[in-house]
Amino acid sequence: MGHKQLNREKREIIERLLDQGSSIRKIASIMGYSASAISQEIARNSEYREGQLIYQSHAAQRKTAYRRKRYKMRTCKPKKVVDYVSEKLKEFWSPEQIHGRLMVDYPSDQSLRISFKTIYRWIERSKKGVSPLGKKVRYTKFLRFKRQRKYVRKKGAKPPGYRVLPSIAKRPAIAEKKIEFGHWEGDLVLGYKGIDNALTLVEMST
Numbered sequence: 202m203g204h205k206q207l208n209r210e211k212r213e214i215i216e217r218l219l220d221q222g223s224s225i226r227k228i229a230s231i232m233g234y235s236a237s238a239i240s241q242e243i244a245r246n247s248e249y250r251e252g253q254l255i256y257q258s259h260a261a262q263r264k265t266a267y268r269r270k271r272y273k274m275r276t277c278k279p280k281k282v283v284d285y286v287s288e289k290l291k292e293f294w295s296p297e298q299i300h301g302r303l304m305v306d307y308p309s310d311q312s313l314r315i316s317f318k319t320i321y322r323w324i325e326r327s328k329k330g331v332s333p334l335g336k337k338v339r340y341t342k343f344l345r346f347k348r349q350r351k352y353v354r355k356k357g358a359k360p361p362g363y364r365v366l367p368s369i370a371k372r373p374a375i376a377e378k379k380i381e382f383g384h385w386e387g388d389l390v391l392g393y394k395g396i397d398n399a400l401t402l403v404e405m406s407t
Contacts, residue, residue, distance in 0.1 A: 212258035245264070290324070
C-alpha cells in the first residue's frame, strides 16, 4: 500500500498511536504515509470485539500474511497453463472459453486449471508488467471485460450474424408510385439487451 509496504514494526506504531487517540491524518503524517493508506490498513485489518472495531498489530500482520499466501496460491500456475492461456488469447479466445476448454483438453489433470477471473486479472496486470503473460499484452483490447459488457472487434470485422441486405436504392420505381399492392416498408427497433424488440411493417399503397 502506498509507495512502501507496512511491516510488523510499523503496524505496532499504528496500534500505539491509535491507543493514544491520534487521528488517522496525524498517524499518516508521523509515519510518512498518505491518510488513505493508513485508513485502508486499519479498515482491512481491524476486528470487531464487544461492538467496537479494534486494531491490533499482530492480528493485522497475520491477516496480511494470509492474504499474500492465498494470492500466491491463486496466481502461481504451471508454465504449461501460462503458455496455453497466452496462445489462446492471441487467437482472440475469451477467458471464459479458455477456462472451459482446459477442462476438455486435460480432463484428468487438476493442476491445469485456471478460472476466467484469474485470466482477466493477468490481463489487467500485464499493463503494469506484473503478470505471468508478460508486459503490454496487445490482444487485450479485443477481449470482453465483464464490467463493461462490451465487445471490441478488429477494424473492419463484421459482428456475429451480419449479412449484407439489398440497398433501398434498388427498390422498384413502381413502389414509389404506390399504385399496386405488395410493396412493404419495415423498421426494427432493438430494445435494451435485446430483450424487447419492436417491428413495424407498412404496406405502401394502403
